[in-house]
Amino acid sequence: MDLRGIDVPTLSDGSLVLRPWRQDDAAGVAAMCDEPSVARYIPVPSPYTLTDGEEWVGDAARKWSEDHWAQFAVTRSETGELVASCGVKLDVERQSGEIGYLVKKEARREGVASGAVRLLIAWCFDELGLGRLQIRADPANTASRRTVEVCGFQYEGLLRANDVIRGERTDDVVYSLLPGDPRPGR
Amino acid sequence: MKDLGDIAHPPILADGLVRLRELRAADKAAVVKACNDGLVERFCYRVPYPYHENDFVEFLAYNEHFWATDLMANWTVVDRQSDELLAMISLEVLPLRQAGEIGYWCAPWARGRGVMSAAVRLVRDWAFDELELERLELTTDVDNIGSQRVAQAAGFRREGVLRGYLTARERRADDVLFAMLPGDPREPLVGLPDPRLEDGRVIVRPFEPADIPAVRHACDDPDVAYWIHLVPHPYTLADAEQFVIESRRRLAAGERARLAIADAQTGELLGSISLDRFADRQAAEIGYWVKREARRRGVAVAAARLLVRWAFEEVGVERLEILTYPGNAASQALAEKLGFRREGLLRGFLAVEPGKERAGRAELLPDGSLPPRDDQVQFALLKADWTG
Numbered sequence: 291m292d293l294r295g296i297d298v299p300t301l302s303d304g305s306l307v308l309r310p311w312r313q314d315d316a317a318g319v320a321a322m323c324d325e326p327s328v329a330r331y332i333p334v335p336s337p338y339t340l341t342d343g344e345e346w347v348g349d350a351a352r353k354w355s356e357d358h359w360a361q362f363a364v365t366r367s368e369t370g371e372l373v374a375s376c377g378v379k380l381d382v383e384r385q386s387g388e389i390g391y392l393v394k395k396e397a398r399r400e401g402v403a404s405g406a407v408r409l410l411i412a413w414c415f416d417e418l419g420l421g422r423l424q425i426r427a428d429p430a431n432t433a434s435r436r437t438v439e440v441c442g443f444q445y446e447g448l449l450r451a452n453d454v455i456r457g458e459r460t461d462d463v464v465y466s467l468l469p470g471d472p473r474p475g476r
Numbered sequence: 477m478k479d480l481g482d483i484a485h486p487p488i489l490a491d492g493l494v495r496l497r498e499l500r501a502a503d504k505a506a507v508v509k510a511c512n513d514g515l516v517e518r519f520c521y522r523v524p525y526p527y528h529e530n531d532f533v534e535f536l537a538y539n540e541h542f543w544a545t546d547l548m549a550n551w552t553v554v555d556r557q558s559d560e561l562l563a564m565i566s567l568e569v570l571p572l573r574q575a576g577e578i579g580y581w582c583a584p585w586a587r588g589r590g591v592m593s594a595a596v597r598l599v600r601d602w603a604f605d606e607l608e609l610e611r612l613e614l615t616t617d618v619d620n621i622g623s624q625r626v627a628q629a630a631g632f633r634r635e636g637v638l639r640g641y642l643t644a645r646e647r648r649a650d651d652v653l654f655a656m657l658p659g660d661p662r663e664p665l666v667g668l669p670d671p672r673l674e675d676g677r678v679i680v681r682p683f684e685p686a687d688i689p690a691v692r693h694a695c696d697d698p699d700v701a702y703w704i705h706l707v708p709h710p711y712t713l714a715d716a717e718q719f720v721i722e723s724r725r726r727l728a729a730g731e732r733a734r735l736a737i738a739d740a741q742t743g744e745l746l747g748s749i750s751l752d753r754f755a756d757r758q759a760a761e762i763g764y765w766v767k768r769e770a771r772r773r774g775v776a777v778a779a780a781r782l783l784v785r786w787a788f789e790e791v792g793v794e795r796l797e798i799l800t801y802p803g804n805a806a807s808q809a810l811a812e813k814l815g816f817r818r819e820g821l822l823r824g825f826l827a828v829e830p831g832k833e834r835a836g837r838a839e840l841l842p843d844g845s846l847p848p849r850d851d852q853v854q855f856a857l858l859k860a861d862w863t864g
Contacts, residue, residue: 385643421648422640447636451611451657453573459610468640468648 291385291418298350298360299417301409306402308362308376308409311350315363316343318372322394331428332392333455358382364391364406373397376406378414378423386422387414403437408473411441415469426452426462435463442474443467477574478608486549486567489598494562494591496551496598499539503552504532506561510583519620520581521644547571553595562586565595567603575611576603580626587622593629597662600630604658615641615651619721621728627654628665634729652729667730669790673782678775679738680749680782683723687736690745692716694767702833703804704765705826723748737766737779746770749779751787759795760787780814788859795859799825799852803836808853815862816855824849 301308311319320343322328329336353359357379364374376391389410393402407425414420425443427434439445443465452462467473489496510516511527524531542548546568553563565580578599582592596614603609616623618637632654640648673680683691692713694700701709708715723734734750747766754760762783766776787793798816800807812818821839828834828850837850 383643384641386641421643422638424638444639446638447634447653449635449653450633450655452575452655454610464636464638466639 291380291382291420293358293380293382298354298362299413301362301413302367303405303409305367306373306405306409307365307367307370308406309365311347311361311363313344313347315347315372316340318363319343319346319375322372322375323392325395327395328392329456331431331434331455332390333453334392336456362406362410364393364402374402374406376403376410378410380418380420384422385420386424387418387420388424388426390425398433403434404440407437407441408475411467411473421469423467425465427465429461429463435465438465440474441467442471444471477571477610478606480547480569480571480607483543483607485543486551487602489551489602490556491594491598493556493594494598495554495556495559496565496595497554499536499550499552499564501536503561504529504536506583507532507535507552507564510561510564510581513584515584515620515622516581519617519623519644521642521649523581525645549599551595551599553591562591563595565592565599567599569607569609573611574609575613576607576609578603578612578614580614580623582622582626590629592623592626593664596626596630600656600662609658611655611657613653613655615653617642617644618650618652618725621724624652624654624728627652628667630656631660631662631665632656633660633665668727668733669786671727671733671735671786673786674740675778675782677740678746678778678782679740679743680735680779680786681738682727683720683734683736683748685720687745688713688716688720691719691748694745694747694765695719697768699768700765703801703807704763706829707765709832735783737764737775739770746775747779749776749783751783751791751793753791753793757795758793759797760791760793761797761799762787763798776810777813780810784814784857784862785864788862793859796857798855800855801837802839802851802853808855811855814857816857817861819854819856822852822854823847825852826850 298310317340320338320340323334324338328334335342350361353361359377359379361377363372364376365372374391374393378387378389380387389407391403391406414423425438446464446466449462449464451459453460508527508529511523516523517525539550542550549567551565552561553565554561563580563582563586568577570576578596580592600612603612614627614632616627635653635655638651638653641651642649692711695707696711698709701707726732732750732752734748736745737747737749738745747764749764752761764776784796787796798811824847826849834846838847839851841847
């Protein structure tokens with residue numbers, strides 16, 4: 291898989307737009323992430339400041355070029371309003387990727403997460419030709435588990451004490467999707 | 477996790493059997509020989525194949541900086557007495573998660589002696605006790621039964637199968653993920669006890685790849701296809717291969733023992749008998765088929781008696797079940813002969829298999845029509861009632 295010359299793209303389904311982060315997104319990121327329900331399952335700083343937001347958007351280009359980690363701002367097509375953040379970390383050697391996302395509190399229960407994940411799936415399988423996608427979630431994060439199951443991901447197992455979030459060890463459940471798996475639509 | 481800056485290079489580790497030391501130029505011949513082995517080629521896709529002396533020279537140079545630049549500790553495993561090279565093992569520290577990943581290969585001349593498990597245990601203990609890592613992982617190909625046994629012998633627990641995890645020389649491979657936490661008991665994890673059962677007439681043993689043609693012949697029989705759930709007809713060599721592969725994987729995983737029944741004198745494959753565990757109930761279900769030419773000779777009864785004893789005495793089951801279609805009189809007679817008691821009719825227990833006749837598979841509804849799903853008759857034997 292040759293990623294040279296490939297930029298983080300803009301992806302859209304008519305309702306949501308996934309696009310690269312811009313410097314002027316920093317305040318929106320800070321507002322979105324400075325929220326206990328976001329910090330609960332995601333290793334973001336808590337509290338989350340404007341400086342944290344500036345660091346996040348400022349580091350996005352390096353994350354792609356050095357770590358093959360594509361990160362996207364998720365916005366509404368109509369208004370451009372920032373509603374979520376998502377990304378996929380590519381493993382070039384294994385030709386696989388791990389998807390992660392968080393949704394602004396006020397934009398939940400609208401299908402934003404599944405919409406973003408579906409756009410990422412299409413990019414990863416149909417454009418990049420990856421052989422496997424993976425998502426991890428806290429076992430207690432039922433909303434996220436429902437999202438990934440709705441997108442067709444299959445449960446593979448429980449990883450004990452797999453991750454550390456702000457100093458505390460947490461379990462993960464891991465799900466995968468392969469190119470040949472059914473991809474339930476909307 | 478400890479501050480790894482204090483550790484200049486990985487230490488020598490040893491027990492009574494093996495010594496883990498740094499790679500040396502003099503190891504070249506042994507490493508080249510080991511890495512050209514078929515199993516290393518098949519399961520260690522990162523090792524170049526064919527493996528040349530230059531590959532070793534590159535690896536030796538790279539190894540000098542492995543720890544300093546990549547937090548990758550690499551050891552050669554040698555015999556404690558003779559310094560003969562036996563295996564290689566590595567630990568990659570993943571600082572973000574305070575975790576480590578273990579990888580290894582065992583030279584063909586050193587297999588089957590507990591060498592690899594000993595090495596894994598030494599690395600495990602160093603990782604937990606000295607580095608204070610919070611989690612250790614290792615992955616093995618889903619068909620690499622030997623490596624799965626090594627992981628289990630070192631106390632690692634299966635967490636799941638990662639589908640298509642690795643690209644292994646032009647194909648996608650499924651991997652079993654094993655993991656261990658510092659607080660886990662550092663004792664071997666036993667899946668199913670080794671099932672090799674015999675009574676002088678029949679042998680019940682794990683399936684081997686060499687059984688594939690005989691499985692195909694036995695299952696390509698309308699009776700087997702009719703009475704056994706999920707056996708397709710016609711039955712192809714690919715079906716037989718999948719059957720044997722799945723049997724070996726599930727046995728290694730300790731979930732299900734689907735075993736071969738062979739003639740004790742001739743070794744000829746006669747059938748298959750399986751034990752499916754329901755671990756949370758300390759119960760298990762027995763299923764079996766016998767090839768057409770071997771029926772009416774007491775093969776199924778003999779194999780079942782061996783399996784029942786194994787299940788109660790070694791696997792630790794308290795209750796055994798046999799399920800049969802309502803029309804399968806032969807199977808029901810066998811269950812009763814073994815001392816199982818008929819418990820009832822489980823209505824609609826199985827989905828209808830498209831393309832198969834339904835006669836004998838479901839009791840008709842009061843209006844004479846067929847129900848939407850097939851029934852099963854349930855028999856059970858309790859350990860408490862088993863007379864041995």
